Amino acid sequence: MIAFADARAFLAALDGLPSPSAAATAAAKERQAELTKPGGSLGQLEDLAIFMAGWQDTPRPRVDRVKAVVFAGNHGVAARGVSAFPVEVTAQMVANFAAGGAAINVLARTCGAELSVVPLDLDRPTGDIAQEPAMTEAECLAALNAGAGVVTSDTQLLLVGEMGIGNTTPAAAICAAAFEGNAGQWCGRGSGVDSAGLARKIDAVEQALALHRADCRDPFETLRRLGGREIAAMAGAMLAARLLRLPVLLDGFIACAAIAPLVARQPEFTSHCIAAHCSAEGAHRLLLERFELEPLLDLGLRLGEGSGAALAVPLVRAALATHNEMATFAEAAVTSGG
Numbered sequence: 001m002i003a004f005a006d007a008r009a010f011l012a013a014l015d016g017l018p019s020p021s022a023a024a025t026a027a028a029k030e031r032q033a034e035l036t037k038p039g040g041s042l043g044q045l046e047d048l049a050i051f052m053a054g055w056q057d058t059p060r061p062r063v064d065r066v067k068a069v070v071f072a073g074n075h076g077v078a079a080r081g082v083s084a085f086p087v088e089v090t091a092q093m094v095a096n097f098a099a100g101g102a103a104i105n106v107l108a109r110t111c112g113a114e115l116s117v118v119p120l121d122l123d124r125p126t127g128d129i130a131q132e133p134a135m136t137e138a139e140c141l142a143a144l145n146a147g148a149g150v151v152t153s154d155t156q157l158l159l160v161g162e163m164g165i166g167n168t169t170p171a172a173a174i175c176a177a178a179f180e181g182n183a184g185q186w187c188g189r190g191s192g193v194d195s196a197g198l199a200r201k202i203d204a205v206e207q208a209l210a211l212h213r214a215d216c217r218d219p220f221e222t223l224r225r226l227g228g229r230e231i232a233a234m235a236g237a238m239l240a241a242r243l244l245r246l247p248v249l250l251d252g253f254i255a256c257a258a259i260a261p262l263v264a265r266q267p268e269f270t271s272h273c274i275a276a277h278c279s280a281e282g283a284h285r286l287l288l289e290r291f292e293l294e295p296l297l298d299l300g301l302r303l304g305e306g307s308g309a310a311l312a313v314p315l316v317r318a319a320l321a322t323h324n325e326m327a328t329f330a331e332a333a334v335t336s337g338g
């Protein structure tokens, strides 16, 4: 199990990221060229199969064990009226996840992912980022480790989602700190806040940046000052996945914002990640551009919970099924091209 002893260990892990297997990548490319289709004709499905082969270190990758984890947290900044919904909804949705009635329950079932939900101190909202750091060092480390600790090496594909009323506000602040730009550029309507609420949100992010930006020297400080428990947990889980060489399907704006400080420090961080979709929250596209990732799907989703990641699982399954089960030119006695 991955755990970080302190902030330095977390940062050191980022500086020593493992790479995919070059041999398995090359073998999977070779197999793709032998399958009964014009080379490249399965487009991104071919890339997905080769990507999975590299990270699983096998020319015949599999997706039998898909794990979805949803982290939940509450935010002090939500008291500023930055969301269309009241903070109680976070805990109510956690109960809904337990009862099986949320979108992610249905989508995880549909895509054959095992779902776990990790509520993080819901009765203790983080500090209001417009006034103080969201978390102490100990709280941020605990959240990172709560995320890292759920990632196990028997998983073949990881989906990371979140639930936290108000969390598009810290997500926007994190993006601005990691990648520059002003508050307005990174703020959208989240779960549907009205124009007055959006103005309060931009104002909160501006205040948070004025207060913390100069101290956001490294990804730990950015997550601690501007993030939230579920956001830090997502970052911890996606870093642990990398250390265990597990591929990750990235969900929406908040999941991507969670790793924005890691990518700003280590641009190569996302090489174990697939952008499952592009959210309707406008800043998600900006973030994916910064990550240099092309989303697989663009369905107008703006939900989070890992919903977009779950929807991309069938594409990964299809990519691996074609890769593993198609006949080669030799097997099918089909004449290959020059």
Ligand SMILES: Cc1cc2ncn([C@H]3O[C@H](COP(=O)(O)O)[C@@H](O)[C@H]3O)c2cc1C
Residues within 6 Å of the ligand: 082, 083, 084, 085, 089, 093, 162, 163, 164, 165, 166, 167, 168, 169, 189, 190, 191, 192, 193, 303, 304, 305
């Ligand atoms: C019922 C409900 C279910 C959700 N599931 C995910 N979110 C999404 O909306 C929230 C972020 O938007 P904002 O920053 O505007 O509050 C997060 O909880 C996110 O996961 C939900 C929101 C609601 C209301």
Ligand SMILES: O=C(O)c1cccnc1
Residues within 6 Å of the ligand: 168, 189, 190, 191, 251, 252, 253, 254, 255, 279, 280, 281, 284, 301, 302, 303, 304, 305
């Ligand atoms: O893109 C997301 O993940 C998102 C967008 C709006 C609200 N909640 C989540």
